Amino acid sequence: DTGVSQDPRHKITKRGQNVTFRCDPISEHNRLYWYRQTLGQGPEFLTYFQNEAQLEKSRLLSDRFSAERPKGSFSTLEIQRTEQGDSAMYLCASSRAWGGAVEQFFGPGTRLTVL
Amino acid sequence: QQQVKQSPQSLIVQKGGISIINCAYENTAFDYFPWYQQFPGKGPALLIAIRPDVSEKKEGRFTISFNKSAKQFSLHIMDSQPGDSATYFCAASIEASGTYKYIFGTGTRLKVLA
Numbered sequence: 001d002t003g004v005s006q007d008p009r010h011k012i013t014k015r016g017q018n019v020t021f022r023c024d025p026i027s028e029h030n031r032l033y034w035y036r037q038t039l040g041q042g043p044e045f046l047t048y049f050q051n052e053a054q055l056e057k058s059r060l061l062s063d064r065f066s067a068e069r070p071k072g073s074f075s076t077l078e079i080q081r082t083e084q085g086d087s088a089m090y091l092c093a094s095s096r097a098w099g100g101a102v103e104q105f106f107g108p109g110t111r112l113t114v115l
Numbered sequence: 116q117q118q119v120k121q122s123p124q125s126l127i128v129q130k131g132g133i134s135i136i137n138c139a140y141e142n143t144a145f146d147y148f149p150w151y152q153q154f155p156g157k158g159p160a161l162l163i164a165i166r167p168d169v170s171e172k173k174e175g176r177f178t179i180s181f182n183k184s185a186k187q188f189s190l191h192i193m194d195s196q197p198g199d200s201a202t203y204f205c206a207a208s209i210e211a212s213g214t215y216k217y218i219f220g221t222g223t224r225l226k227v228l229a
Contacts, residue, residue, distance in 0.1 A: 106160070
């Protein structure tokens with residue numbers, strides 16, 4: 001399977017706990033994006049990496065959220081001190097950085113439930 | 116100005132019928148307009164996309180119509196099938212920091228009756 005993969009697919013946690021999600025992009029893609037999708041809504045942009053550099057962060061990404069892409073390959077998204085409002089589907093997408101390509105390929109998402 | 120407004124929220128179509136979903140935007144800096152299909156529990160999958168220099172693009176049963184002056188675009192699904200039952204999202208893309216950040220509509224839940 002050469003698509004975008006995410007792990008875990010589901011995470012249930014108690015309020016106040018920390019959680020970390022992983023995204024593995026398509027191997028030749030050097031651009032990686034995180035989005036958040038709540039029930040009945042479209043995905044909302046959170047942050048973007050080109051290689052290992054985090055180039056843009058949304059105002060939705062509070063101080064409790066941190067994302068990394070240490071070697072320009074996989075990425076992690078950590079949420080500290082989770083709140084019930086963090087319950088959502090967290091989607092990762094990747095795209096190429098050449099040829100003017102803008103198509104983003106999405107992974108299956110990680111569904112987070114905060115109790 | 117960053118919003119993309121999508122309608123209808125839900126749509127029921129008979130098998131073989133035409134499904135039409137509409138989107139509108141305000142920011143004329145948007146320059147790429149993809150449509151994504153999402154099944155329950157899955158990530159969005161790209162269906163078809165268009166740039167504003169083209170008024171129509173067709174791929175199989177899926178057609179995007181684009182009206183630059185009205186700042187509107189729509190997805191037409193011809194000969195709709197029960198397998199097309201899913202949620203459809205329009206999006207608009209704007210270049211920021213060298214990439215194309217997507218702004219999504221709120222989605223249309225399509226049900227095609229057999």
